[in-house]
Amino acid sequence: MDHVFIEGLEIDALIGIYDWERRVRQPLVFDIEMAFDNRVPAATDDIADTLNYKAVSKRVIAYVKASEFGLVETLAERVAALILDEFGVQRLRLKLGKPGAVRGARAVGVVIERSRGEG
């Protein structure tokens, strides 16, 4: 299956379970792979036939900037649902990294895979 991807999308967000984390914004990094048949836009060479990665990125940035969740799990789930619902994506893999959250680790976070119509 083909994919459209967004890699290393960095967005500052209010996220975390500790008191200090409710007062500052922290960088999050998203890697998103979205299943999409590349042959359709390749046949027409028309942006209207693509899954437009710029449009998806702009929507994710706006959502994450306005969010205030405690856990990265919650945010990852909501962003995945948003992409599946609003962009008609059938399946995706989303990695949400929180760099600097754990001393000694480059990043910590979650990786989820979700499909449209799944529980």
Ligand SMILES: Nc1nc2c(c(=O)[nH]1)N=C([C@H](O)[C@@H](O)CO)CN2
């Ligand atoms: N599985 C998770 N573990 C932790 C989370 C989280 O969102 N999911 N969050 C924290 C703190 O907010 C941490 O990032 C602060 O450094 C701890 N563990």
